[in-house]
Amino acid sequence: MSEIIEIINARRSVRKYEEKEVPEEVLNSVLEAVRWSPSWANTQCWELVVIKDKTIRENLKETILPKNPATNAITQAPVLLAVCGKLKSSGFYNNTVTTKFGDWFMFDLGLFTQTLCLAARALGLGTVVVGLFDHDKAKRIIKVPEGYELVALVPLGYPAKISSAPQRREIREFVHFNTF
Secondary structure (H helix, E strand, O other): OOHHHHHHHHOOEOOOEOOOOOOHHHHHHHHHHHOOOOOHHHOOOEEEEEEOOHHHHHHHHOOEOOOOOOOOHHHHOOEEEEEEEEOOOOOEEOOEEOOOOOOOHHHHHHHHHHHHHHHHHHOOOEEOOEOOEOHHHHHHHOOOOOOEEEEEEEEEEOEOOOOOOOOOOOHHHOOOOOOO
C-alpha cells in the first residue's frame, strides 16, 4: 500500500495530547503542505490563525458548546489552528456567484483542512476538526475581519492517545455506477 493511503487510513480525531511542544520546523512543514491545497480557480480563499497563546486558547475553550468531546483539546494541544475563509472569492467570477451552491469557500476549506490533518498525521501529529462552537464569539476573540468567516478550530499536537478506527460503511453501500 502506498504511503499516502497508509496516512489516510491511520488518521484519527485526536482529543488528548502530550505535554510536548511542536517544533517550529514541524509546524512549518504542515503549513508548507497546506499551502498546496487545491481551490476553486486557485483562489486560495483560506486564512489560518496559529494560536499558541494560552489565554487566547482558554478564551476560545469558553466558546465550545456543551458536551463537545473536543473541549479540552482546545487548551491541551500546544497549537490551535483557526481555519478561516474569505467570502465571495471562491466560486465567483467578476463578483458574480457561478455555482448552484453559491460561495464555494466551505468546499475549499474542507480540502484545506483535510490536507492539514493528513500532513499533520504524516509528521506524527494529531488533530481533530472542531466545528461545534460559538463562531461569532470566537471570531471576535481572534479578531477575524469583515468579509471572512471562522469555520473550524483544529487542535494540533502529539497524540497522548490514538483511538481505534470507527466503523466505516462498505464501499458497495455508497458507490454507484453510471447512475445513482
